Amino acid sequence: MMNARAVPLWLVLTLLFGIQPVATDLYLPALPEIAASFGGQVDAVQWTLTVYVLAFGLTQLFIGTLADRYGRRKVMLTALALYVLASIVPALVNSLGILILCRALQGVATASCAVSARAVIRDRYCEGAGMRVMAQSMTGMSAAALMSPVIGGLSTSVMGWQGTLSLVGAIGAAIWLIVYFGFPDTHAPAASGAQAGFGVFLRRGQFVFSSLLAGASFSGAISFLLLSSFIFIGEYGMSRFHYGLVVAACSLCFMLGTLACRRYLSHATVPQAIRAGAALTVTGGASQLLLWLAGVREPWALIVPQCIYMLGHGFHQPCGQAGAVAPFPQAAGRAASTSGFLLTAVAFTTGQCAAASPLPPAQTLVTVVSLMSAFIAFNAWFAIPRAYRARAVPA
Incomplete structure (x- = not known):
């Protein structure tokens, strides 16, 4: 046995x-x-x-x-x-x-x-x-x-x-x-911490901003999955086989991002790892937006930046999900569930807004990814470092 x-x-x-x-x-x-x-x-x-x-x-x-x-x-x-x-x-x-x-x-x-x-x-x-x-x-x-x-x-x-x-x-x-x-x-x-209420979690900046980091990053990924078939198959006439390769490439980049995150965390702090991921996220989101504004309407102008975004996504999910739960060792289950609901709600709401957008699918994708990249940048360079510093200061 x-x-x-x-x-x-x-x-x-x-x-x-x-x-x-x-x-x-x-x-x-x-x-x-x-x-x-x-x-x-x-x-x-x-x-x-x-x-x-x-x-x-x-x-x-x-x-x-x-x-x-x-x-x-x-x-x-x-x-x-x-x-x-x-x-x-x-x-x-x-x-x-x-x-x-x-x-x-x-x-x-x-x-x-x-x-x-x-x-x-x-x-x-x-x-x-x-x-x-x-x-x-x-x-x-x-x-x-x-x-x-x-x-x-x-x-x-x-x-x-x-x-x-x-x-x-x-x-x-x-x-x-x-x-x-x-x-x-x-x-x-x-355990005694099992009775911790939502207010206990929401008062901790590390919990809130780590959850929102994961939710915002996931929002860009889920919007791509929702819209990409309409863009590449419907607008660009891509075959289903080649479209499948595009989705696989994004999944592969996410996997590579998780590997890089794991390696980076072996010698860096959590806020530093989040900033490294955010640098990839912002590079992907900004390049996608700039190419769109420049009038480039080729498939690669959406695919390559999205792959870079997904590399950053591989940093934000482990750092965001684990970072939200870390301050609550006695109520880890409740913290994990509350954080999971929060990030899922953010991603689901964003996805529904993207699906209902009056804009063309490609323009909707660029808009969502750009907005999520900007929010992730705010989190990575301001909100999360501040939350971690506040946690380090004795009460």
């Missing part, structure tokens, strides 16, 4: 973060076949993504309290069991309503695993080491995001959409076994 020390912690964390792209990116290639299976109800099928995102965000409002009260491991195992169930049931029951419900449950399960994983990092590591581990885990998550669409396309071609959902469930079951046999809990249940 696998013992508690047989599985490296970084691998467990990577798998827990990785179920998110498995639940979304591996599932995406099956959407057209799902729509055809239910009579071409494209709008209804798109709800399977919408309810997932909403459930993912809303779950983070409360799941951290449960992780603090009952322990990380119990929440992880329950969430993974729900994840498996929500994958298998719609593959067996041919009902669009059941599929939509199960996708919402998958959002709940994915959020629970992500919050618990972020809390575990705070349980086990000090701030700088925690960010390096977060960056390492996100490197694995981005690798999963790179592979999932390819695997999803192949599985849908061979086994149909039901087979793809079953594959998602099988991956969840494998992770459940790894957590059950190879992961001891890192937190004693019912």
Whole structure:
């Protein structure tokens, strides 16, 4: 039998973060076949993504309290069991309503695993080491995001959409076994900090601005995903294959950014690492804006700056997410969930505004990325250094 020390912690964390792209990116290639299976109800099928995102965000409002009260491991195992169930049931029951419900449950399960994983990092590591581990885990998550669409396309071609959902469930079951046999809990249940309220977190500048840093960075990335197909396929006539390469290139740059962040944090402070990432972010956002204002309308004028932006994104996610939780070791679960809700709300709101924009998609993308880059620059060179200095001053 696998013992508690047989599985490296970084691998467990990577798998827990990785179920998110498995639940979304591996599932995406099956959407057209799902729509055809239910009579071409494209709008209804798109709800399977919408309810997932909403459930993912809303779950983070409360799941951290449960992780603090009952322990990380119990929440992880329950969430993974729900994840498996929500994958298998719609593959067996041919009902669009059941599929939509199960996708919402998958959002709940994915959020629970992500919050618990972020809390575990705070349980086990000090701030700088925690960010390096977060960056390492996100490197694995981005690798999963790179592979999932390819695997999803192949599985849908061979086994149909039901087979793809079953594959998602099988991956969840494998992770459940790894957590059950190879992961001891890192937190004693019912810690006193579990009752910390929202006001406690919102009064800490490091929590607020670290969360907003991650949210703003994610907003630029999610807006690209929402708009890019309309830009490159719809406006520029790019083939779906070449468009897939563009998305893969952005994911690869995010992965490289997480690797660079991890290396940078080995000899630099957190604010210095955030400024290094912001330099990449601002370079990408500013060059995209300047090329647009100069009248350059070639695909590369959007793609290359976006890739540079994604390199910076690889710094901001580990530094922002781990930095928000770091001041609250006794309430890490609640802090992780509140921060996760805040950054998801920022990104979701920005994405909805981008989708509803009256501007052409390319102009909307340039506008959003430029605004997010400016806000990230404010955070990196003013708000976050000030928050870290305030934390260092004794009360």
